[in-house]
Amino acid sequence: MPCPPPTSSVPARWPRRVRRGGLWVGGVLVLAWVASLFGMFTWQHGNGLIVGYIRGRTGVTMNKFGWGSQFKRGWTIQSSGRLDQVRWLPEWHFGSAKQWWVWVPLWVPAAAAFAGAGAGWGLEILARRRAGLCPRCGYSREGLPRGAVCPECGSAAA
DSSP states (O other): OOOOOOOOOSOOSHHHHHHHHHHHHHHHHHHHHHHHHHEEEEEEOTTSEEEEEETTEEEEEEEOSSTTTTSOSEEEEEEOOOGGGOOOSOEEEEOOSSEEEEEEETHHHHHHHHHHHHHHHHHHHHHHHHTTBOTTTOOBOTTSOTTOOOTTTOOOOO
């Protein structure tokens, strides 16, 4: 008869994954935002659908009336123009099924990713405290008197 798996006082790994994932996604979005300030990166499907990054925002445009026809099917990279044309608020237009657009500033999903990273960081500290570990380094505080300084990192007891 196999032995049951040992119970561990180590907190769940998902708060750490949320924190790292949020920092990674937020960092990529910040880099995309910076790149979109200096260049326009778009992909156009042959039916008038355009997806891209331009002037600090990302979006989707559908235009079957022709003003997007200067772009060929595939990727396009161009200079985005002046930096004073950066858009900070979302924009949308739903005129018809043949012409609509939705543009979201890249700071919105980046802020959400960084907020998720902060929440993951807070949950990781909370899970460490509940498991009896040092909230800073994760060292087991088992056997230490209440209020003792962590012997691993020197942080004060919480």
